[in-house]
Each structure stands twice: as structure tokens, then as C-alpha cells.
Amino acid sequence: MYDLTVIIPTFKEESNIRNIINEVDAVLNQNNLKGEILVVDDNSPDGTISIVNEIKKFKFNVNIIVRLADHGLSQSVADGFAHASSEIFFVIDADLSHPPSLIPVMYTEIIKGNDIVIGSRYITGGGIKKWPLKRRIISLGATFLGRLLFPDISDPVSGFFVVKKKVVDKAPLKPRGYKILLEVLGKGFWEKDKEIPFEFVDREIGSSKLKLITVIEYAQQVFDIALFSLSHHQSAAGKEYKKVFKFGIVGISGIFVNMGVLWYLTEYIGLYYLVSSLFAIELSILNNFIWNDLWTFKSEASNELSNRWDRLIAFHAVSAGGLVINLGTLFLLTSVGEMYYLISNIIGILVAFAWNFIMNRKLTWKKGT
Ligand SMILES: Nc1nc2c(ncn2[C@@H]2O[C@H](COP(=O)(O)OP(=O)(O)OP(=O)(O)O)[C@@H](O)[C@H]2O)c(=O)[nH]1
Numbered sequence: 001m002y003d004l005t006v007i008i009p010t011f012k013e014e015s016n017i018r019n020i021i022n023e024v025d026a027v028l029n030q031n032n033l034k035g036e037i038l039v040v041d042d043n044s045p046d047g048t049i050s051i052v053n054e055i056k057k058f059k060f061n062v063n064i065i066v067r068l069a070d071h072g073l074s075q076s077v078a079d080g081f082a083h084a085s086s087e088i089f090f091v092i093d094a095d096l097s098h099p100p101s102l103i104p105v106m107y108t109e110i111i112k113g114n115d116i117v118i119g120s121r122y123i124t125g126g127g128i129k130k131w132p133l134k135r136r137i138i139s140l141g142a143t144f145l146g147r148l149l150f151p152d153i154s155d156p157v158s159g160f161f162v163v164k165k166k167v168v169d170k171a172p173l174k175p176r177g178y179k180i181l182l183e184v185l186g187k188g189f190w191e192k193d194k195e196i197p198f199e200f201v202d203r204e205i206g207s208s209k210l211k212l213i214t215v216i217e218y219a220q221q222v223f224d225i226a227l228f229s230l231s232h233h234q235s236a237a238g239k240e241y242k243k244v245f246k247f248g249i250v251g252i253s254g255i256f257v258n259m260g261v262l263w264y265l266t267e268y269i270g271l272y273y274l275v276s277s278l279f280a281i282e283l284s285i286l287n288n289f290i291w292n293d294l295w296t297f298k299s300e301a302s303n304e305l306s307n308r309w310d311r312l313i314a315f316h317a318v319s320a321g322g323l324v325i326n327l328g329t330l331f332l333l334t335s336v337g338e339m340y341y342l343i344s345n346i347i348g349i350l351v352a353f354a355w356n357f358i359m360n361r362k363l364t365w366k367k368g369t
């Protein structure tokens, strides 16, 4: 009966809770959205609970769950998922760091067919206001780790997002720590995602609970999701890993093509070896393109000829960049870093591989097209 549920996890938010509920409710009303507001509180010792109970008396769409055990932000959000009475779940902080005004836009994206819509601080138009350098660095570190799992999501640890019920309903979530979104992305059932930029505003009032989370706990979570993805090929990260793996196999086939052509042209046709190498490089690029287009990224590749030409050109550009990166790393590590050149080359190949995969994913075989 509700179009959506807005889950607000709280712990000691007596100075913010009234404002956030009012703002969310106003946005819902202005946009004719029938939304439930579900506060999930960890038995705050301050006035949070009584304020919500008071608001409940005249706003019938407001509800509160008071949790008495298993204290924690991620656990609270997961409880919110379990108790929500709609099919679309928003998660938003109580401290007004996330703009409720974006709820309608995000809702529209869900209706358009996205399974997860993320409020992102790290795409154009997004940002962070008034954060001390230390917070920024910690957050960037956490984001970087998260991006190893989801290379094309800019803000996989955002606290502001919306998911369809079916994404999390039967997902084996192991909620802990602060990064529930990462858990949802790692273990939920989703295919299409969308990011909407927003400007994160640091809390003006109330106390921060961030000190409770340890970096170790977070690293553990990332590791756990990585393991999960390896054994669950149908999960989003699992599917992505399969592509990385196939991309790697194609890359190895390219090395054989390169070596074979180099040898053949030099030995049998009598070309100068650097000239042979040019042909060898181009043929290996063509080899890799064909296999990646038909196999690795089969689901992203369209069969239209003109698009295939575009992809071929993009693939060449990315490969050229990869070559420069490979040579640059080799040179820097060997000549400046005084590393043994064969070791430098392995590192160069790995860096170029990462570049090739990520850039081709962004340019050549885009997700969700
Ligand atoms: N239920 C529940 N909510 C929590 C818990 N810890 C934090 N929250 C809520 O989760 C949201 C985000 O917490 P914040 O403390 O704002 O975390 P942050 O935004 O990373 O850090 P600051 O804004 O600097 O404090 C807020 O609405 C908090 O009230 C918790 O243990 N249980």
C-alpha cells in the first residue's frame, strides 16, 4: 500500500530526528508519493524514541522499531528491510547529511528499471562539504577498497541509497559495521544500478559514532564479500570476476598470437623484427577484441555493425594506453626504482591489465547497455 519506505537508522539523534522526519515527509507529500517512514533505533538513551512516538500520533505513516540487542548500524538497516511494508527501500542518515529532496529522482530511477540507486559523493556534481582531511582520507581509502569489488560504482560505501525489495529479500546478508551498501551490492540480487550525485553535508549537531568502526572490520567485510563472489557466480561481483577471468584468458591468447606472428613474419617472410612486431601487436589486438566481443562481454555487445566499429576503435585507444602504461611502469621501476627488469615487467603487465579491463568496461563494453 505504500510506494516506498524510508528507513532512518538512529542512535542518539534527539536533535535531528524531528527535522529529518519533517523534511522527508514534506518531500513525499510534495511529490504525491505514498511513503512510509521507518525509524530503526538502537534503544537510544536520549529523547529520540519519545520524539518519534509523539510524531507518530499525528503522522500515521511514521513508525519506529526499537532494537534491544545486536547494536549496530548495518544490523539496524537490515532490520528495517525486514519490517518495511513496501517494495522499495530507501536508507538515509538522520543527521541531515543526505538531501531528502533527491528521493523523488531516485524513486523515478527505480521505476525506470534500476535495482539499486546510489547517492554518490564521487561523481560529477557530488561532493563533501566541511569534512576534515582525516575523514576524507579514511573515506577515500574505504571507497577505494570497495571499488576493487565494484570497479564501476564510484561510491559503493554511500549511506544514501535505495533498493528494490527483491534485491535484499532473500540475500544472505551478514550485516555488521557501517557499510551496509557494500554488503547489499556484494550479496544482493541485482543487475542494473544507477548513481545520482549529491553533496554530503557533515552533521551540524549530535555526536559522531564513527570511532566505533575499525578499519580491520571493514577490510574483513571486503574480504568476505570477495570470497562470497568467487563461490557465487550469480552475484554481481561474481559475474564481474568471471569477466575479469575471461578477459585474462583472452589476454593470454593474445600473447600467443603476438609471438606466433612475430616469429612467422621474421623467420619466413624475412621482415625486420620491429616491423613484424607492429603487425604482431595489431593482430593480437584484433584477436583480443574479437574474443572479448563474442565471449567475455557477450551480454554487453550489440550486434549492430556501426557499434562494433565504435567498440573496435575504443578498444584500440584503450590498448594503446595500456601499452604506454606497461612500458612506463617497466621504465620507472627498472631505471628509477632499480628493480630487476623482468619483475618490473610483470608489475607493468598487471597494471596495464587493470587499466585495460577498467577502461574497456567504461568505454568499450559499458554495463547495462
Ligand atoms: N540504529 C543505529 N543507528 C546508528 C548507529 N550508529 C549510527 N547510527 C545512525 O546512522 C546514521 C549515520 O551515522 P553517523 O554517526 O552520522 O555516521 P557518519 O555520517 O559516518 O559520521 P558523522 O556524521 O560524522 O557522525 C545516523 O543516522 C546515526 O544516527 C547504530 O549503532 N545503530
Ligand SMILES: [Mg+2]
Binding pocket: 093, 095, 097, 203
Ligand atoms: Mg553522519
